[in-house]
Amino acid sequence: MVNDFPTTLVYENLASELRRGLLVLAVLAECDVPQYGYLLKQSLSQRGLDIPEGTLYPLLRRLEEQGLLVSQWQLADESRPRRYYQISAQGQTALAQLTSEWHHLSRSLNDLLSPKE
Amino acid sequence: MRVYPWIDRYVAEVGRMLPEGKRVDVEREIRSLLQDAVEGQAAGMEPSDNQTLAILRQFGSPREIAMRYGASQYVIGPLLYPTFITVLRVVVGIVLAVNLFTVVLAVAQSATAPNLLGIAAGVVNSVLQAAIWVTVVFALLERLNLRELNQLNQTWDPRALPAVGDVDRVSVVETIFTVIFNSIFMVLVAFNLDSQGRFGVPGSDWASSAIFSAAFMAYLPWLIALLAADMVLAVAALIRGRWTAVLRMLAIGSNLISVALCWLMLAGPSLAAWPELNLIFDIIVAVVLVVNVVEAAQHVWRLWRNRS
Numbered sequence: 350m351v352n353d354f355p356t357t358l359v360y361e362n363l364a365s366e367l368r369r370g371l372l373v374l375a376v377l378a379e380c381d382v383p384q385y386g387y388l389l390k391q392s393l394s395q396r397g398l399d400i401p402e403g404t405l406y407p408l409l410r411r412l413e414e415q416g417l418l419v420s421q422w423q424l425a426d427e428s429r430p431r432r433y434y435q436i437s438a439q440g441q442t443a444l445a446q447l448t449s450e451w452h453h454l455s456r457s458l459n460d461l462l463s464p465k466e
Numbered sequence: 467m468r469v470y471p472w473i474d475r476y477v478a479e480v481g482r483m484l485p486e487g488k489r490v491d492v493e494r495e496i497r498s499l500l501q502d503a504v505e506g507q508a509a510g511m512e513p514s515d516n517q518t519l520a521i522l523r524q525f526g527s528p529r530e531i532a533m534r535y536g537a538s539q540y541v542i543g544p545l546l547y548p549t550f551i552t553v554l555r556v557v558v559g560i561v562l563a564v565n566l567f568t569v570v571l572a573v574a575q576s577a578t579a580p581n582l583l584g585i586a587a588g589v590v591n592s593v594l595q596a597a598i599w600v601t602v603v604f605a606l607l608e609r610l611n612l613r614e615l616n617q618l619n620q621t622w623d624p625r626a627l628p629a630v631g632d633v634d635r636v637s638v639v640e641t642i643f644t645v646i647f648n649s650i651f652m653v654l655v656a657f658n659l660d661s662q663g664r665f666g667v668p669g670s671d672w673a674s675s676a677i678f679s680a681a682f683m684a685y686l687p688w689l690i691a692l693l694a695a696d697m698v699l700a701v702a703a704l705i706r707g708r709w710t711a712v713l714r715m716l717a718i719g720s721n722l723i724s725v726a727l728c729w730l731m732l733a734g735p736s737l738a739a740w741p742e743l744n745l746i747f748d749i750i751v752a753v754v755l756v757v758n759v760v761e762a763a764q765h766v767w768r769l770w771r772n773r774s
Binding site: 385386387388391401402403404406407410422429430431432 | 492494495496498499501502503506524525526530531534535536
């Protein structure tokens with residue numbers, strides 16, 4: 350049976366699923382210095398990781414609830430407060446483990462995806 | 467400091483859907499993030515309404531954002547939904563059938579032209595009350611269930627798995643039967659029975675002659691409360707998947723109060739307004755008394771067996 354579900358939509362869903370898993374690693378790595386949401390989004394975007402606001406910002410809170418990030422409100426210009434997030438000690442440990450896992454996975458997948466002889 | 471009416475509206479809408487504990491903090495954070503995004507887009511100029519609206523569109527609908535920040539997605543979640551729909555269909559169906567039967571009687575017995583509009587409004591009211599009642603009970607159970615799920619320990623112990631054929635396991639069919647029977651009884655006595663013990667359609671000018679005595683009507687609030695407690699306990703056990711010791715003790719309490727009430731009803735003045743119905747009503751109450759004694763005994767035995 351031919352599945353007429355639009356191929357681009359299937360691709361977009363799969364690609365977004367693939368990126369979602371890596372997002373935590375990217376955020377933890379980028380929060381080695383205090384970052385507020387908008388700035389973090391910009392810096393990830395400049396590195397080629399364009400993450401929707403609705404995904405990135407709630408993730409910051411979730412990571413804080415899990416103890417991997419810490420946050421504090423600081424007054425920015427025009428007396429507007431911004432919430433700055435930074436990686437915690439527990440987050441550093443998780444980042445090191447996730448990085449090692451990423452390298453392992455990356456090697457395995459590169460091997461799997463390389464042209465077979 | 468700039469004012470952003472569209473951001474204010476958006477933040478208020480998200481906040482409305484968030485749990486109270488985190489509402490103020492999340493609102494403050496979303497406001498700050500949106501202002502950053504709008505000002506970043508305007509690059510030093512005065513942001514236009516269109517720019518602000520484009521940023522809000524990019525953020526996603528308030529509902530979606532609220533869900534991602536921890537708002538509950540459902541009034542009645544996937545765990546309870548199939549049971550809810552089954553119970554709703556049966557309860558609404560039976561309440562509607564009883565009401566339509568009463569309408570036919572009303573039209574047949576009325577000497578004057580019946581007030582059809584009033585009767586139709588009464589039937590709709592009764593059916594709506596039944597639907598609302600069932601929905602409210604399930605929505606409350608959903609809230610209780612969510613709170614418990616949030617408190618659950620993340621580590622799961624396979625040794626806590628119940629044995630095959632475990633007597634504490636809850637029967638889904640039995641629970642659905644309890645909820646359906648109790649809801650129908652509660653809706654019919656609460657909305658179709660007037661204070662003189664007459665049965666009719668609310669809003670219509672017709673009612674049967676009195677069926678229940680004043681003595682029975684005095685017991686009615688107790689009966690409704692006990693049926694509600696019985697129903698809530700049955701569904702709570704279904705959510706937990708098994709009868710816990712606390713639920714069993716609460717059920718024993720409810721059974722014993724029911725036994726006492728049945729005993730009072732049998733010992734007191736007649737329950738029926740027609741003497742011919744007295745024996746039937748007494749037999750029904752006696753059967754309910756025996757069922758409650760058996761249920762209480764079952765709960766006590768299973769509690770004792772689990773402890774030993």
